[in-house]
Amino acid sequence: xxxxxxxxxxxxxxxxxxxxxxxxxxxxxxxxxxxxxxxxxxxxxxxxxxxxxxxxxxxxxxxxxxxxxxxxxxxxxxxxxxxxxxxxxxxxxxxxxxxxxxxxxxx
Numbered sequence: 001x002x003x004x005x006x007x008x009x010x011x012x013x014x015x016x017x018x019x020x021x022x023x024x025x026x027x028x029x030x031x032x033x034x035x036x037x038x039x040x041x042x043x044x045x046x047x048x049x050x051x052x053x054x055x056x057x058x059x060x061x062x063x064x065x066x067x068x069x070x071x072x073x074x075x076x077x078x079x080x081x082x083x084x085x086x087x088x089x090x091x092x093x094x095x096x097x098x099x100x101x102x103x104x105x106x107x
Contacts, residue, residue, distance in 0.1 A: 053094045056080065061106040063099045064092050071106050 056062070060072045064082060073089055074081030080097070082090045 052100060053097055056094065056097060056100070061101040061103065062097045063101060064090075065096045065098055069101065069106050 056072060056075065058072050058075050061069070062072060062080075062082065063069050068082070068084055068090070070082035070084040070090065072080055073083040078094055080092055080094055082092055084090055
């Protein structure tokens with residue numbers, strides 16, 4: 001009563017392979033656009049951040065992830081000592097550095 005009858009499909013015509021390839025074309029185009037709009041710029045940004053973190057040196061003025069501005073006092077392999085005030089030093093991971101500020105920003 002609520003179920004319609006199922007009918008077997010007839011054989012596909014001989015030229016249907018090109019139409020099936022055309023049906024995949026929008027999906028392929030979506031992935032190409034997604035790569036160039038989202039994935040590639042994100043990879044470039046990660047590469048730039050990695051280079052910035054590796055180039056950090058003592059005396060650089062930086063902003064860490066919490067928005068705190070300070071001067072690098074100690075440099076280690078994976079941690080930095082950031083002086084945020086006279087006698088106040090924070091120990092943070094290198095990856096927590098968001099931006100290197102121009103000299104003279106932090107006094």
